[in-house]
Amino acid sequence: MTEPTNPEVLRDGLFGGARALVTGAGTGIGRAISLRLCALGMSVTGVARREAPLADTAELAAGLPGGFDFRTCNVRDTDAIEAIVAEAGEGGLDLLVNNAGGQFFAPATGISQKGWNSVIDLNLNAVFAVTKAAYPYLKARKGAVVSISLSGVDRGGMGLAHSIAARAGVLGMTRTLALEWAKDGIRLNCIGPGTVVTSGLADEAARQLLDNLVAATPMGEPTPPEDVAELVAFLASSAGRLMTGQLIQIDGAAHLGAGLHMLSA
Numbered sequence: 001m002t003e004p005t006n007p008e009v010l011r012d013g014l015f016g017g018a019r020a021l022v023t024g025a026g027t028g029i030g031r032a033i034s035l036r037l038c039a040l041g042m043s044v045t046g047v048a049r050r051e052a053p054l055a056d057t058a059e060l061a062a063g064l065p066g067g068f069d070f071r072t073c074n075v076r077d078t079d080a081i082e083a084i085v086a087e088a089g090e091g092g093l094d095l096l097v098n099n100a101g102g103q104f105f106a107p108a109t110g111i112s113q114k115g116w117n118s119v120i121d122l123n124l125n126a127v128f129a130v131t132k133a134a135y136p137y138l139k140a141r142k143g144a145v146v147s148i149s150l151s152g153v154d155r156g157g158m159g160l161a162h163s164i165a166a167r168a169g170v171l172g173m174t175r176t177l178a179l180e181w182a183k184d185g186i187r188l189n190c191i192g193p194g195t196v197v198t199s200g201l202a203d204e205a206a207r208q209l210l211d212n213l214v215a216a217t218p219m220g221e222p223t224p225p226e227d228v229a230e231l232v233a234f235l236a237s238s239a240g241r242l243m244t245g246q247l248i249q250i251d252g253a254a255h256l257g258a259g260l261h262m263l264s265a
């Protein structure tokens with residue numbers, strides 16, 4: 001298998017009548033996840049801060065079997081995101097995808113306390129708030145949670161002390177809630193993508209970094225957002241019904257090789 005293959009293997013109509021909330025649905029991985037879920041019949045509510053990218057996702061989703069609507073919100077605004085989760089949840093919630101996230105790349109000595117707090121707030125505190133708010137709705141439909149993490153979350157990555165700390169926290173939370181909420185039939189998993197070429201890594205300054213990251217990936221290629229999307233859908237499906245508390249790295253073995261470092265040694 002030398003050519004990239006179409007990752008879409010799940011059957012049409014898989015999620016007819018089901019509903020999802022996807023954070024960070026305006027661009028990149030979150031958009032790919034939203035579109036795939038809609039293609040499989042799910043009704044998706046997308047969240048991000050900016051309206052225009054969300055409206056673009058909605059336009060791309062038009063005509064797909066599921067539906068896409070959206071709300072603008074900063075996931076770090078706990079009251080606002082809780083209200084959106086409640087509104088979406090009242091219509092039923094089968095899947096929560098915690099995808100909104102990000103960081104800057106800096107050595108630990110170059111991370112101010114405010115910078116540390118911002119990244120922890122976005123990538124850990126907000127994930128807890130959204131997940132906890134979704135609990136009663138997920139419980140009602142034995143739903144699933146998928147949180148987008150990072151390749152190498154369990155081994156470290158230079159330039160990412162704040163983000164790895166936050167995502168490792170989400171992994172710990174995921175494993176703990178997999179235990180606490182198992183009785184409710186709720187499953188929680190994390191996906192660790194490798195390098196995904198999205199707008200977050202698209203500028204010229206990121207080009208060299210990107211080349212280095214791909215070179216450090218044993219399989220020698222970035223992770224397409226569509227591959228991440230199919231894995232999210234698999235985890236939400238009945239095929240994943242006994243999978244919970246997992247970290248699944250979809251990274252061409254980057255976490256087993258040199259790792260994806262944002263700084264050189």
Ligand SMILES: CCC/C=C/C(=O)SCCNC(=O)CCNC(=O)[C@H](O)C(C)(C)COP(=O)([O-])OP(=O)([O-])OC[C@H]1O[C@@H](n2cnc3c(N)ncnc32)[C@H](O)[C@@H]1OP(=O)([O-])[O-]
Nearest residue numbers: 101102103104105106110112114115118119122150200260
């Ligand atoms: C394998 C892994 C590959 C991963 C790829 C991806 O994730 S792709 C996805 C990629 N997409 C994204 O990552 C997009 C999302 N990312 C973001 O929005 C930001 O990274 C954020 C989370 C910090 C925003 O939080 P916010 O709105 O609260 O931000 P703010 O502006 O108020 O700044 C807060 C503090 O951070 C400081 N600071 C900022 N940059 C740097 C720097 N380079 N150096 C040092 N410090 C820096 C800034 O100076 C300030 O502290 P100060 O000086 O006042 O003490």
Ligand SMILES: NC(=O)C1=CN([C@@H]2O[C@H](COP(=O)(O)OP(=O)(O)OC[C@H]3O[C@@H](n4cnc5c(N)ncnc54)[C@H](OP(=O)(O)O)[C@@H]3O)[C@@H](O)[C@H]2O)C=CC1
Nearest residue numbers: 024026027028029048049050074075100101195196198200
């Ligand atoms: N690209 C990569 O190589 C990798 C990415 N990841 C992770 O995958 C996730 C998605 O990344 P990617 O698609 O590349 O990133 P993008 O920057 O393309 O997309 C991030 C999305 O999250 C939204 N978002 C960011 N901050 C907030 C916020 N505070 N509140 C609400 N929405 C927010 C953005 O919209 P808006 O700006 O309008 O709010 C956007 O829709 C992130 O968690 C990222 O760290 C993990 C591994 C590799």
